[in-house]
Amino acid sequence: MLEVRNVRHVYPNGYQALSDVSLTIEDGEVAAIIGRSGAGKSTLLRCINGMERAASGSIRIDGVDVVGAHGEALRQIQTKVGFIWQEYNLVERLSVMNNVLSGRLGHRQDLGSALFHFDRFDREVAVHSLERVNMLHRAQFRADRLSGGEKQRVSIARTLAQRPRVILADEPVASLDPELSEQVISDLVHAARDEGVPTLINLHDVELAVQFCDRICAIAQGVVVYDGPPSGLTDEVLNRTYRFDREWKSYTRGIIEEASAMVAAAYVRADSLERDAELVRGARP
Ligand SMILES: Nc1ncnc2c1ncn2[C@@H]1O[C@H](COP(=O)(O)OP(=O)(O)O)[C@@H](O)[C@H]1O
Ligand SMILES: [Mg+2]
Secondary structure, eight states: OEEEEEEEEEOTTSOEEEEEEEEEEOTTOEEEEEOOTTSSHHHHHHHHTTSSOOSEEEEEETTEESTTOOHHHHHHHHTTEEEEOTTOOOOTTSBHHHHHHGGGGGGOOSSGGGGTOOOHHHHHHHHHHHHHTTOGGGTTSBGGGSOHHHHHHHHHHHHHHTOOSEEEEESTTTTSOHHHHHHHHHHHHHHHHHHTOOEEEEOSOHHHHHHHOSEEEEEETTEEEEEEOGGGOOHHHHHHHHOHHHHHHHHHHHHHHHHHHHHHHHHHHHHHHHHHHHHHHHHOO
């Protein structure tokens, strides 16, 4: 289980990217994080895997605290967090199999794995992970020969081989065309559910999020503005998530319009009073 409680994050330049974020993701639950560019989605994922340290609040993976962990304790936690990047981060000149096996490195202390002598168990885990994303037939290909969609499926397999206790994916399909995107998200979601791993996917494509994820967490300006089922994603929620400043602008525009209408009305009234007075004067003999 992943528990994020009242997390605030401040960058060294003083910018507060997350204000007070709380989320709990159960084992096997897949949540999409949606929100505008700059909302704080990547910052949240980086805080969860300890690449950024939250200024306050707590983050627990199976009860183990990330925020207070340092050195070897933090490294141990990071071996349990699978991270899937937009740009795959494969070693291009290595085979698909060796890329997936590299997901096992965190489980090994000896030099053997550094030289790519993995044992039978590691190889079985890697084969199983490649099967999960239908990429076993490419096991001996060099990574640089794969298409974008295949590369991302291999990077998912590498993450699965890690046997993580949390999966975080930061815009995993932003570089892929729509049809491939669906396939990759579908593979990722099904694998995460089957393995029972709590999973967070940053997605700018709301339709994909609604179609495949169990839950949607919407973030705006470092604050969770919606957390619930895809069915609850109403226009009002989407406005809060994506169009809050437009609402603000139309609100201020409304006030200005109203004020100028009042001023105009006051002029009209003053004008008509003037005319009334003239009429009264004119009516006088
Ligand atoms: N290293 C940094 N230093 C200062 N501000 C940053 C840094 N990284 C990101 N930010 C700012 O934090 C906010 C959230 O960024 P990010 O989490 O990358 O947003 P998202 O992933 O939702 O697009 C943005 O305003 C961004 O400019
Ligand atoms: Mg981002």
